[in-house]
Amino acid sequence: MRKYSFLEPITVGHMTLKNRVVMTAMARHIATADGFITERYCRHYRAAAEGGTALIIPGIMAVDSTWPYISNNQPWLDDDKFLPGLTRFAAEMHAAGAKVAYQLWCSGLAGTTRSIDDFTLADIARLQQKYLEAARRCKQAGADAVEFHIAHTYLPGQFLSPAWNHRKDQYGADCVENATRFSVECMEQIRDKLCDAHFDLLVKINGADFVTGGVTPQWSAAACSLLEQAGAAMFTVNGGGALAKITDMSDDGHRPEGWKVYLAEEIRKQVHVPVAACGSIRHYDYADRIIREGKCDLIAIARGLFAEPAWVQKAAEGREDEARRCISCMFCFTSVPEGVAGCSVNPYAKREKDDPGVVKNGAGRRVAVVGAGPAGLEAAYRLALRGFDVTIYEKDSAIGGLTRLAAVPDGKQKLLWLADYYARQISRLGIHLALGRAVSAEEIAATHPYAVFVATGSQELTPPIDGIARAKSVRALLRGEIACKPGARMVVLGGGLTGLEAARLAQTQGCAVTVLEMLPENPGANLETKLALGYARTAGVSVRYGHKVLAVTPDAVLAETNDGDCTVDADEVILAMGLRPDNALAQQLEQKQLRVYRIGDCDHAVKISSAVQSGCDAAQALQ
Ligand SMILES: Cc1cc2nc3c(=O)[nH]c(=O)nc-3n(C[C@H](O)[C@H](O)[C@H](O)COP(=O)(O)O)c2cc1C
Structure with missing residues (x-):
C-alpha cells in the first residue's frame, strides 16, 4: 500500500489534523431560505467527514444576512437562533472524526452595486463587528476554527485588491498594509477575543485575481505575512472569483491539474504556518508529489470531494481504483432541487439520504x-x-x-x-x-x-423542415467524419451545449461558423451553456438567437426572425436540434x-x- 504524504497528520494552530486533506468551502444551496442548517446539509458534509477528510469547511456563511447579496440557501451567522443548527453540524463532523471550520463571508460588491469605495468608517466598523459576532457564534457552536474568507473577490478580497479598491484613506490599496487593514483588524479582534487552545483562525485568499490591476502572487504573499501576524494559522490559496473569472476560481476543464499550486508555493515562502494548495487537484500521485516537493503542506479539495467523498479513505485502504474523479463539468454550479444529484459523477451528491449503501442480494442473478x-x-x-x-x-x-x-x-x-x-x-x-x-x-x-x-x-432529432435532408449530423462532425475545409461557411442549427461546442470545434478547424438558435438568448442559462457560448464567440463563431429555421436550400439556410426573414449562406449545414x-x-x-x-x-x-x-x-x- 502506498504511503501518501497527504495521509500524514499535521498541526494547524491548536488542531491536530489526522491527515492533510481539507474539504475547502463550496456553497451548496441546501440550507433553508432563511439561513438555517438542514438535515440534508449535515448529511451531505458527513459523507466527506466519514470518508476520511481531516478538516471540513462548509460553504460560505453570511456574517450579515441583511446584505444586498447573500446567495440563496446558505447558512447565516448573524443571529443566535442559528446556533442549534451550527452546533449540530459541528457535533456530527466531530463524531465522524473530522475537524470543522466555518467560513465567514460577506459578498461586498459581488451581486450588488455597493462598492467598498463608498463605505464610511462607521460602515467598516459595523461590518467588522458582524465578523466578530459571527466568529463568536461559530466558537459557541463548537467549531474548531473559522476561516476568514478573503478569496474570490468578495468583501475582504475587494479591500485587498487594487482592481476594486480605489479608496484614498487608510483602507485604500495604495500599499499592502492599507489593503489588508480591513482583514487584519477583523482578524486581530477574533484572535484576541476568541482564539484559544480550542479555536483557531484560518484564511482563504487569492494568490492572484487574474484581472488587470488585481492581486498578484507577490502582493498576496506580502499580505499573508501581515495576516499571519494577525493570527492566521493556515492559508488556503486559490484565485479568480465572482468579480473576476469564475473559471479561474474553479476551472472548467481547460486547465491542467494543480495549475494554481504555484500560488500556494509563493505564499509558503513568506509565512511560517501551513499552506494548503487548491484548484483542480484530482489525482493521488499528484497530491502526494506537491507535498513531498514542498510546494504546500496540505491539499484543499472542493469538487473532487463532492465527486468522491471517500477520496481519503480509498487512498488509505489502497482502493485508489475505486475513486470517482471530478470531471470539471461545472454542473455543481447549478442549483438542483431535492432528490436530484448535484454532481455529474456522484449520483448521491446532495441527496445522501437516498443512498441505501450496498444491499448485497443479487445472488448471482x-x-x-x-x-x-x-x-x-x-x-x-x-x-x-x-x-x-x-x-x-x-x-x-x-x-x-x-x-x-x-x-x-x-x-x-x-x-x-x-x-x-x-x-x-x-x-x-x-x-x-x-x-x-x-x-x-x-x-x-x-x-x-x-x-x-x-x-x-x-x-x-430531425425536425420537419424543408430541405433538412441536406443537414449532416453533429455527431458525425464530432467524430471527425465531416471535413472542416478552411474558409467553408458552416451553419449549425441549434444553439444548445452540443451545437455550441461543435461550432467552436469547426471554427477552430478553419470553418466560418454561424449558429442559429430559435429561442432568445437566455441570460439565466446554466453556467455550462454560458461558458460554451463564451468560448464559441471568442473562437469567432457567430451565434444568432431568435432565428427560427424555415428551410435549408442547396447553398443557404432561411430563417425567420422578429425583424423579418433572413438568409445565411451555407456550404455545410449541421443539425444539432436536440435528441x-x-x-x-x-x-x-x-x-x-x-x-x-x-x-x-x-x-x-x-x-x-x-x-x-x-x-x-x-x-x-x-x-
Ligand atoms: C459550486 C461551487 C461553490 C463554491 N463555493 C465556495 C465557497 O462557498 N467558498 C469558497 O471559499 N470557495 C468556494 N468555491 C471554490 C472552491 O472552494 C475551490 O476553491 C475551487 O472550486 C477550486 O478547487 P476544486 O478544483 O477542488 O474545486 C466554490 C466552488 C464551486 C465549484
Whole structure:
C-alpha cells in the first residue's frame, strides 16, 4: 500500500489534523431560505467527514444576512437562533472524526452595486463587528476554527485588491498594509477575543485575481505575512472569483491539474504556518508529489470531494481504483432541487439520504445492460456491487457513449475520466463486456435475464423542415467524419451545449461558423451553456438567437426572425436540434414480457448527471 504524504497528520494552530486533506468551502444551496442548517446539509458534509477528510469547511456563511447579496440557501451567522443548527453540524463532523471550520463571508460588491469605495468608517466598523459576532457564534457552536474568507473577490478580497479598491484613506490599496487593514483588524479582534487552545483562525485568499490591476502572487504573499501576524494559522490559496473569472476560481476543464499550486508555493515562502494548495487537484500521485516537493503542506479539495467523498479513505485502504474523479463539468454550479444529484459523477451528491449503501442480494442473478453510456455503466456498476451477474452489451467498440464525443472539443477531455473510472470497475467487479455489435431482443431473451436495463441512448432529432435532408449530423462532425475545409461557411442549427461546442470545434478547424438558435438568448442559462457560448464567440463563431429555421436550400439556410426573414449562406449545414429517445429495443424487450428498465437518454434526453442518477436508482431499486 502506498504511503501518501497527504495521509500524514499535521498541526494547524491548536488542531491536530489526522491527515492533510481539507474539504475547502463550496456553497451548496441546501440550507433553508432563511439561513438555517438542514438535515440534508449535515448529511451531505458527513459523507466527506466519514470518508476520511481531516478538516471540513462548509460553504460560505453570511456574517450579515441583511446584505444586498447573500446567495440563496446558505447558512447565516448573524443571529443566535442559528446556533442549534451550527452546533449540530459541528457535533456530527466531530463524531465522524473530522475537524470543522466555518467560513465567514460577506459578498461586498459581488451581486450588488455597493462598492467598498463608498463605505464610511462607521460602515467598516459595523461590518467588522458582524465578523466578530459571527466568529463568536461559530466558537459557541463548537467549531474548531473559522476561516476568514478573503478569496474570490468578495468583501475582504475587494479591500485587498487594487482592481476594486480605489479608496484614498487608510483602507485604500495604495500599499499592502492599507489593503489588508480591513482583514487584519477583523482578524486581530477574533484572535484576541476568541482564539484559544480550542479555536483557531484560518484564511482563504487569492494568490492572484487574474484581472488587470488585481492581486498578484507577490502582493498576496506580502499580505499573508501581515495576516499571519494577525493570527492566521493556515492559508488556503486559490484565485479568480465572482468579480473576476469564475473559471479561474474553479476551472472548467481547460486547465491542467494543480495549475494554481504555484500560488500556494509563493505564499509558503513568506509565512511560517501551513499552506494548503487548491484548484483542480484530482489525482493521488499528484497530491502526494506537491507535498513531498514542498510546494504546500496540505491539499484543499472542493469538487473532487463532492465527486468522491471517500477520496481519503480509498487512498488509505489502497482502493485508489475505486475513486470517482471530478470531471470539471461545472454542473455543481447549478442549483438542483431535492432528490436530484448535484454532481455529474456522484449520483448521491446532495441527496445522501437516498443512498441505501450496498444491499448485497443479487445472488448471482443474471442481468443485461444494453448500452455503455453513463446510465448503463452506472447501472452495471451498482448491480455488480450488489452481487448480480452483469453483462454489458455495447454496439460501439468502446465504452462511454456520448461522453466520448462530448470530450472531443478542446478543454473537454476530462470527460473521458468518467469512462476510465467505469472501465476500472468493470474489470474489478468482473462485469462481462460485449463490445462492437448491436444485440437483438431475441439474443437477450435467449440468455433468460432476470432483468434488462436498456440504456440505448438517443437519436438526433430531425425536425420537419424543408430541405433538412441536406443537414449532416453533429455527431458525425464530432467524430471527425465531416471535413472542416478552411474558409467553408458552416451553419449549425441549434444553439444548445452540443451545437455550441461543435461550432467552436469547426471554427477552430478553419470553418466560418454561424449558429442559429430559435429561442432568445437566455441570460439565466446554466453556467455550462454560458461558458460554451463564451468560448464559441471568442473562437469567432457567430451565434444568432431568435432565428427560427424555415428551410435549408442547396447553398443557404432561411430563417425567420422578429425583424423579418433572413438568409445565411451555407456550404455545410449541421443539425444539432436536440435528441429523441432511442427506445426501439426497450419496446421489443417489453413485448417479450421481460423485466425492462429504461434509463438515461433512452428514457428521456438527459445530462450526464441525470443519466448517472437514473442508472444508479434503477439498479438500486431492483428487488
Ligand atoms: C459550486 C461551487 C461553490 C463554491 N463555493 C465556495 C465557497 O462557498 N467558498 C469558497 O471559499 N470557495 C468556494 N468555491 C471554490 C472552491 O472552494 C475551490 O476553491 C475551487 O472550486 C477550486 O478547487 P476544486 O478544483 O477542488 O474545486 C466554490 C466552488 C464551486 C465549484
